[in-house]
Amino acid sequence: MLSLQGTVQKSEMGAGTWALVASTGETYEIHRGAPQELLQNGLKVQVEGTVRQDVMTMAMIGPVLEVKRFEVIS
Amino acid sequence: MKRLLLAALLGIGLLLALANAPNLGAQGTYDSIALDFQETLTDAQIQQQVEAIAQRYHVTPQLNSAFSAADHLYVVSGNARLLKLLRHSDLRQSTESIDPNYIYQAFEIPNDPDYSKQWNLRAINMEAAWHQTKGSGVTVAIIDTGVTVVPDLKDTSFVPGYDFVNDSTDASDDNGHGTHIAGTIAQSTNNNFGVAGIAYEASLMPLKVLSQSGGGTVTDIAEAIRFAADHGAGVINISLGGGGDAAVMQEAIAYAHDKGVVIVAAAGNGNSNAAAFPSRYPNVIAVAALDASGVRAPYSNFGAGVDIAAPGGVIDGENAAGGILQHTIDDETGEPVFRAFQGTSMAAPHVAAVAALIESVGIKDPDTVTAILQQSARPVPDDALNHYGAGQLDADAAVKLAQQDHLDVKDFLRWLRDSGYLNLRFWVDGGAVALLPKLGMVLGSYLLAWLLRRYVPVLSLSLGAGLIAGSSGLFPLRGFYIFDLPQFPFRVLGSSIPELGGAIGGSAALNPLFASVLIPFMLVALLLGHPQWKWVAIGSCLGVAVCLAVSAIGSPQVLWLGSGAIARSYLLVNALLCFGLAKLGAQAS
Numbered sequence: 075m076l077s078l079q080g081t082v083q084k085s086e087m088g089a090g091t092w093a094l095v096a097s098t099g100e101t102y103e104i105h106r107g108a109p110q111e112l113l114q115n116g117l118k119v120q121v122e123g124t125v126r127q128d129v130m131t132m133a134m135i136g137p138v139l140e141v142k143r144f145e146v147i148s
Numbered sequence: 149m150k151r152l153l154l155a156a157l158l159g160i161g162l163l164l165a166l167a168n169a170p171n172l173g174a175q176g177t178y179d180s181i182a183l184d185f186q187e188t189l190t191d192a193q194i195q196q197q198v199e200a201i202a203q204r205y206h207v208t209p210q211l212n213s214a215f216s217a218a219d220h221l222y223v224v225s226g227n228a229r230l231l232k233l234l235r236h237s238d239l240r241q242s243t244e245s246i247d248p249n250y251i252y253q254a255f256e257i258p259n260d261p262d263y264s265k266q267w268n269l270r271a272i273n274m275e276a277a278w279h280q281t282k283g284s285g286v287t288v289a290i291i292d293t294g295v296t297v298v299p300d301l302k303d304t305s306f307v308p309g310y311d312f313v314n315d316s317t318d319a320s321d322d323n324g325h326g327t328h329i330a331g332t333i334a335q336s337t338n339n340n341f342g343v344a345g346i347a348y349e350a351s352l353m354p355l356k357v358l359s360q361s362g363g364g365t366v367t368d369i370a371e372a373i374r375f376a377a378d379h380g381a382g383v384i385n386i387s388l389g390g391g392g393d394a395a396v397m398q399e400a401i402a403y404a405h406d407k408g409v410v411i412v413a414a415a416g417n418g419n420s421n422a423a424a425f426p427s428r429y430p431n432v433i434a435v436a437a438l439d440a441s442g443v444r445a446p447y448s449n450f451g452a453g454v455d456i457a458a459p460g461g462v463i464d465g466e467n468a469a470g471g472i473l474q475h476t477i478d479d480e481t482g483e484p485v486f487r488a489f490q491g492t493s494m495a496a497p498h499v500a501a502v503a504a505l506i507e508s509v510g511i512k513d514p515d516t517v518t519a520i521l522q523q524s525a526r527p528v529p530d531d532a533l534n535h536y537g538a539g540q541l542d543a544d545a546a547v548k549l550a551q552q553d554h555l556d557v558k559d560f561l562r563w564l565r566d567s568g569y570l571n572l573r574f575w576v577d578g579g580a581v582a583l584l585p586k587l588g589m590v591l592g593s594y595l596l597a598w599l600l601r602r603y604v605p606v607l608s609l610s611l612g613a614g615l616i617a618g619s620s621g622l623f624p625l626r627g628f629y630i631f632d633l634p635q636f637p638f639r640v641l642g643s644s645i646p647e648l649g650g651a652i653g654g655s656a657a658l659n660p661l662f663a664s665v666l667i668p669f670m671l672v673a674l675l676l677g678h679p680q681w682k683w684v685a686i687g688s689c690l691g692v693a694v695c696l697a698v699s700a701i702g703s704p705q706v707l708w709l710g711s712g713a714i715a716r717s718y719l720l721v722n723a724l725l726c727f728g729l730a731k732l733g734a735q736a737s
Contacts, residue, residue, distance in 0.1 A: 088325065088491070130425070
């Protein structure tokens with residue numbers, strides 16, 4: 075399980091793609107099916123999840139992060 | 149010995165000149181010869197000459213057209229051999245000229261009304277390439293969200309595909325991504341509707357592995373690759389990526405490659421320093437994306453694993469003109485719509501379609517197709533971070549190279565790659581170093597040491613270390629990458645002292661603080677008292693002197709000073725100072 079802090083951003087790569095830009099700089103692609111409350115541009119969150127090594131996407135913006143839990147910071 | 153060194157330097161200079169000389173043999177094609185008889189000859193005299201030619205060479209010269217009689221302009225069918233014979237015969241006296249009747253070729257400009265918006269097709273030189281082939285006889289598999297036959301794909305030929313997401317033989321698109329890629333490869337062209345595609349006479353095989361939301365599993369993708377290889381695809385386009393190394397994927401790629409399939413994949417859109425899976429696998433061509441000006445798109449991955457670059461477009465807010473325009477479906481309504489997309493997803497199908505063009509002129513071996521794509525690409529100079537791989541895709545140059553009789557495929561590179569040049573732990577960018585200037589710097593610094601042989605131990609290890617550090621650095625390391633790790637440590641190790649200033653940022657311009665007498669001076673000042681290290685310091689002075697002199701002559705690009713006379717003089721003055729410093733230091737000890 076991965077725990078990281080970051081900002082949710084709407085991605086320019088393909089319709090309906092959302093990114094989590096971690097405070098350390100890496101960009102993760104938020105796996106489809108994440109709760110709507112998470113998918114808000116600019117939302118700062120603390121997230122727990124796993125990187126899906128078995129999933130590939132058309133957006134290709136970074137590792138695919140399946141969010142298990144999240145907490146809004148601001 | 150001195151002569152030998154001078155001869156070696158001369159040899160390098162000659163090689164450099166030859167390597168940079170334009171291809172003088174490259175000319176137009178012709179299958180007839182134009183004979184322009186002198187104006188002063190009478191019709192009877194000309195008739196006599198014509199009959200003589202007919203008798204001697206078994207060809208009959210004819211007036212070029214009904215308007216040629218006054219000008220005495222005749223054509224005769226023939227090749228280079230006949231041209232030579234005619235030019236060396238006594239016909240020369242009675243003609244003004246005997247020349248090849250070159251064939252002028254018109255460019256193929258499609259009649260699709262929105263073709264003018266497809267900057268990307270002109271960027272890869274499509275109009276000249278279409279004149280030679282349109283991809284007929286080749287099948288391109290599209291492993292994506294499926295393909296829907298929108299109106300501008302109506303004249304495009306399809307072979308049966310498969311939907312691995314819903315396990316169905318109907319591989320229609322429910323997202324728009326796959327249909328867009330199908331358009332780039334083989335949009336119905338010259339149909340007076342919409343836009344054009346690259347290999348529009350090729351057949352498409354739609355394979356759906358991504359769901360409507362744009363994600364899919366490694367197992368479905370691997371199965372789709374095997375399906376394509378088993379059902380006659382010559383090229384596979386994979387505009388998707390992510391995840392990690394998976395044995396099923398690696399085996400599927402090896403299987404398809406062994407069956408003679410060219411596999412092209414998008415490098416990824418994370419703006420990160422390594423191509424994503426599956427594009428980074430050996431035997432997969434990883435494609436980075438370019439914007440409309442031919443520069444790397446800001447999202448495109450680069451560095452380790454990137455093989456070539458092609459237009460991927462950049463959409464700036466509401467302005468979609470910089471994107472790649474094709475006919476696809478709306479992801480919400482499913483209705484056909486002309487839409488511009490951006491991404492390495494859009495760049496990969498440019499390369500896949502040109503691979504299909506290469507196959508359609510008869511090259512089937514995937515390694516040869518890859519070599520042709522890379523050799524014909526327009527190289528981008530000073531690509532220290534490997535943004536572009538072999539360079540920018542050029543369809544016309546690729547098809548022309550594929551049609552040459554003797555293909556100069558780099559067997560050596562193939563051997564290197566198959567034995568570790570390219571694997572999943574490390575990767576080597578073959579184009580990172582301009583080899584000849586570097587060798588010139590190393591040899592030149594030894595030549596300088598030889599000139600000072602009264603004072604310096606030419607063959608000592610410490611002097612050698614200084615010469616290498618000052619002139620070239622451990623330059624083979626410059627193109628060395630370990631996947632997913634920063635590359636700058638290798639760039640630093642692979643740089644000479646003058647190049648260190650730009651090594652971390654990957655800039656080709658020399659930093660004037662580093663490219664000067666400053667560091668050699670500090671080294672000499674610090675180390676002159678030491679019996680061994682002083683030779684490192686003196687060696688570095690000589691090495692830097694040669695590096696600066698070669699740069700001053702070859703590529704005088706200096707930060708803040710430009711690349712003109714000021715930069716040149718700065719480098720030369722510092723080179724002389726370095727040499728003087730070395731001589732003083734050597735004499736003092």
